[in-house]
Amino acid sequence: MITEGLEWYQEALLVDAHNDTLSRMRDGEMDFCIRQAATHTDLPRLLEVGMSVQVLAMFAAPCANKSISLHKILSYAEYAHQCIEHDPRLLVVQTKKDLPSPPPDRDRLRVILGVEGGDCLGGELWVLELLFRLGVRLLTLTWSNRNALADGVWETRSNGGLTNFGHEVVGRMQELxxxxxxxxxxxxGFWDVAKVVEGPFIASHSNAAALCPHPRNLTDEQARSIAEHGGVIGVNFCQPHLTDGTARLEHVVEHVEHFWRVAGEEHVGLGTDYDGIDTPPIGLEEVTCLPRLIQELEKRGHSQNRIQKFLGQNFLRVFRDILPTVSGDDQRHQ
Ligand SMILES: [Zn+2]
Structure with missing residues (x-):
């Protein structure tokens, strides 16, 4: 791993707000806790690169049958808990106190369980409650299709925002x-969320439309709104979200710098989308390449302070703000 000239990096807390590794491991019957050749990340490599907190997204492809999508998400959650129970190097983050503080603990990876797409809720709030009990702490409201909460970015004609159910879910998520x-x-839907949510919300893996006009990317206005709420945008490594042609590490840096200019350095983080993307940028082929990104940011004259916020401090601030103080179990015994 390349860390020459990056001694300070050993002290940095790294947070990645989105990868799809868990789903890939479960589907491919691979072991997340063992080094794999076929994936972009795994537990050994995440520890090697010094990742402190990894959001593990659980994604079920949209399906007309809501039970199938819930079944899939539950199988990922069960797999995640098996890994966490069997490997002492893994800890699950459910409350504020589970988040790391400096100096980083290089022998432990903290994971936040996330669900990508509210399809599995099937329009029922009790499923959200159940997922919370299972330790899920993040919900990407939609994938790119429409679901019972709102329209995703592929729904280009209907202009649908949050449904009544979407409003209920957002309200309950804030309470929990x-x-x-x-x-x-x-x-x-984005602007509905911006209107009804007072505190921070995040875009875990989204890039800048001003640099690459892909429907998945955020406009400058949206980026500013996330910043005004105190939230964070995670820059992702998905080739079509970075540029028209071949994506390189430099394109990622340009999206980071753009959001720094538009939203401010307190509001940009990392949301790699590793194992959810087919072709990572040249130079960032897998997770242990991350120090190269830091080298490039330093080369361009950005301060360590700014880079550390991007690497993890910003997302940690937001997670500390949002997550519950005590777990459900603690609450019951108080
Ligand atoms: Zn995604």
Whole structure:
């Protein structure tokens, strides 16, 4: 791993707000806790690169049968808990106190369980409650399709925002202390969230439309709104979200710098989308390449302070703000 000249990096807390590794491991019958050749990340490599907190997204492809999508998400959650129970290097984050503080603990990876797409809720709030009990702390309201909560970005004609159920879910998530994620959400739904949510929400893996006009990317206006709410945008490594042609590490840096200019350095983080993307940018082929991104940011004259916020401090601030103080179990015994 390349860390030459990056001694300070050993002290940085790294947070990645989105990868799809868990789903890939479960589907491919691979072991997340063992080094794999076929994936972009795994537990050994995440520890090697010094990841402190990884959001593990659980994604079920949209399906007309809501039971099938819930079944899939539950199988990922069960797999995640098996890994956490069997490997002492893994800890699950459910409350504020589970989040790391400096110096980083290089032998432990903290994971936040996230669900990508509210399809599995099937229009029923009790499923959200159940997922919370299972430790899920983040919900990406939609994937790119329409679901019972709102339209995703592929729904380009209907201009649908949050449904009544979507409003209920967003309201309950705030009460429970769950992270609201607007990546993949169509513009009308985004602005509904911005209107009804007072505190921070995040875009876990979204890039800048000003640099690459892909429907998945955020306009400058949206980026500013996330910043005004105190939230964070996670820049992702998905080639079509970065540029028209071949994506390189430099394109990622340009999206980061753009959001720094538009939203401010307190509001940009990392949301790699590793194992959810087919072709990572040249130079960032898998997770242990991350120090190269830091080298490039330093080369361009950005301060360590600014880079550390991007690497993890910003997302940690928001997670600390949103997550519950005590777990459900603690609450019951008080
Ligand atoms: Zn995604």
């Amino acid at each position: 202390g769950m992270i609201i994620d607007v990546s993949h959400l169509a513009p009308a």
